[in-house]
Amino acid sequence: MKSFSLMRASLWIYLAIFFAYLLGPLVIMSVTAFNSPEFPRATPWECLTFEWFSALFQDERILNGIKNSILVGAGTVVLSVAMGLAGALMLTQIWPKLRATYYTIIIAPILIPGVVIGISTLVFWDRINRMVGLGADSFLSNGLFLTVIGQSTFIASYCMLVLVARLQRYDVALTEAALDLGATHAQAFRKVLLPFMKPAIASAAVLAFLASFENYNTTTFTFGEYPTLTIELAQKVRYGITPAISALAFIIVVLTVFAALFNEANIRRKELVATARKGATVEELESGKFRVPGFLSSNWAAVVLVVLACATVVVVGTATVYSPAQCIADVQEQKRIETELRIQELRQRRAEEAARKAAEEAETAPKPQAAPSGNNSGFGGVFSPNALTGGGEEEESKAPATEDSNNSGFGNVFAPSTLSGEGSGD
Secondary structure: OHHHHHHHHHHHHHHHHHHHHHHHHHHHHHHHOOEOOOOOOOOOOOOEOOHHHHHHHOOHHHHHHHHHHHHHHHHHHHHHHHHHHHHHHHHHHOOHHHHHHHHHHHHHHHHOOHHHHHHHHHHHHHHHHHHHOOOOOOHHHOHHHHHHHHHHHHHHHHHHHHHHHHHOOOOHHHHHHHHHOOOOHHHHHHHHHHHHHHHHHHHHHHHHHHHHHOOOOOHHHHOOOOOOHHHHHHHHHHHOOOHHHHHHHHHHHHHHHHHHHHHHHHHHHHHHHHHHHHHOOHHHHHHOOOOOOOOOOOOHHHHHHHHHHHHHHHHHHHHHHOOOHHHHHHHHHHHHHHHHHHHHHHHHHHHHHHHHHHHHHHHHOOOOOOOOOOOOOOOOOOOOOOOOOOOOHHHHHHOOOOOOOOOOOOOOOOOOOOOOOHHHOO
16 A cells, blocks of 8 residues: 555656656746846846737737748648648558558658758759749749748658548448449548548648747758748847747747647537437437536636636736836846945955955065174275265264374375365475
């Protein structure tokens, strides 16, 4: 019992980590669409704002990319679903010994890198354009045409896999019965096979559109003058992004959730109707008055859809009257004050460091030594500090008078008083 509880708890922990890893980036990006900083970030939270949605709808490049993506996606859906349905029908009717080879050839484009498909599409149709003799501005060189052709090359394989899975449950006897009753092959296909394939065709169309909408590797070589949304986003990332990209991501997430909830609510509605029909009497079925539960009763997807729609209306209404100008001004003032405080702290820290370094230098500097009093240099005090200032006159006055005898050998010629006449009395 304990091992079962432990395994169950481990399973829930694993699911929580898995969905956090899968949906965490989407949640964080959605939060950044409502934060006021000019760079997408969820923390620190500053002000609630809706200005990035307005900036998104004013960005001509993004809007043009969305338009081109929708055009390319529509063309890719038509071409890919048609080729995928033809390939699926051929796979179910071909000689059994050739099915493996045919299946490998049809699936091969999925395994080829998108860069190779984009370059080969561009080179191939350029050669065809030159062989036909058309100009450089012909439809064969048009970015929309090349992008649709390039994307359909591998997206058709995905569509074929979805349609083959549906065809495997199809009973060929239905088509044979229609032919026995006088229907042509076209009528049997349109009135018997096609209604059976409608759910798979719808799924393949959604898959093809989403694969085309997010494709980048192939489109980057073929878009020409018609850049798609992924191309525009890639170019914006090179020069810096704004939370307007987060607003676009939030809108895409909300639309996806709406579509998923609507589909789930519709499926549950059909199940409730089928259950009601089973419990109805023959008279109620013939009159069509059997009791069908309401749209919101026993249908949690419908309830969540209605709640989400009401929340969206409230958010849109709030965005039209809410102004974050005062909050942004307060945040900017607070940032200015914090910046000034940091500058003052930095200056004070630098002053303290300078004073500390000056004190350390004063402590480590060598102290001056006193000059010796005696003259032991051997040059008779010529280089003493008082030699030029006359500081030695007192010492000379204190010294005993020298004798008049001249022992120099030059007759007192070089005596100091010889030129001034003081020695004439001698």
